[in-house]
Amino acid sequence: MSDFLDEYQTLQIRSKRVQVGLTTAKKARWVARDKARLEEFVQKLVSLVAKLNDLLPSSEGVLEGMTHENFTSLGALHVGTICEASEHMNSRMYTFAKSFPNERCQERIVDLMWFRTMDERKELINAPENGTYGQILEPPSRDDNWDGLSQWPCQGQEAIYVHRRTHDLLQEWAGNLILHAPNFFFWHLGTDEQMSQGGLCTALLYQILQVNRPLIKRILPDMWRHLYRSEAAAYPIPSPAQMPKVFDLFCDPADAFQSSKYCFYVDGLVEYSGRYQAAVQFIELLSKLPNVKTLASTRPEPGFADGFCGCPMLKLKVLTRTDIKNYVEHKIEDHPHMARLLAQGPAEARGIITKLVDKASGVSSGCSCTSIRAQRVRCVWSDV
Incomplete structure (x- = not known):
């Protein structure tokens, strides 16, 4: 730094000395003759500025x-x-x-x-057992019977939701557009929001607007106007009866549904506490939005079976039977009691395993079969 300042001062003195009595034209010729020194000075000045920028924190942001x-x-x-x-x-x-x-x-x-229990049920989903659930996403063979939709706790759509290949396939479908996956998991053991249509609509709308905030003014004009003009702490969110009108506004060609793609997951409809027809109509409304796929699941329930009779369906308890069989064989056969049974009577022990698979059909191989391993085997052993 001291060398730079000395050279700068020397150059300044020289320039003043030379400028005395010189015309503008002669000054220009002098600068041209001293071009090398000038370029050297400029380079050192640039280096000094760069070092100062490194020392001082950036004010950007x-x-x-x-x-x-x-x-x-x-x-x-x-x-x-x-x-x-x-x-x-x-x-x-x-x-x-x-x-x-x-x-x-x-x-x-x-x-x-937002409400506190919005993601509570989803957070309780068990990780898929290694090597399971892949068959759900594979093309059906001629013998597969894809004629119904069955969902059991921690099984079915939840398995599809957490499977990595699901996200890969959806990203292929989205192409260059942004992919979003709003979701809601009904739960009859939870709060009112977790089992009602109001909770379903609010949770999905929250997830949409969270990533598309410029839409809020057009989608919720009354709410926007009230909160924009006042310091009010709260304002009623749209009721379940008003929500279909709100979602209808997303059909505008200029909105975010044209620049993004959405896959809505609605799980556990059997735990829904309202009218079946209202839930069916709302899910059908979601399916009609542009750039949208909707996946809903429920246990066999006549109300939903009639409501979704015209929609493509999967009978997941059939598709996951092989997974359940592999899980039971892997977990139960390693149990000391079952190993003893297999040694004493292989045929009878295999029959017990088959019955466990039949009873677990459609139930989570990651959740219910853990209970089977811990409880039922002891019961079977005492019966034998």
């Missing part, structure tokens, strides 16, 4: 964060005053003050859509 923090603590009236005062200044403050009310209103509406 820092000012925005500080401004956002300050604006968050202000009321709507103060933000509006700042916006008016800085309107003709062409400053970053005006740009931020103008967009901040919109962003804050979007954030408040999304927060109102």
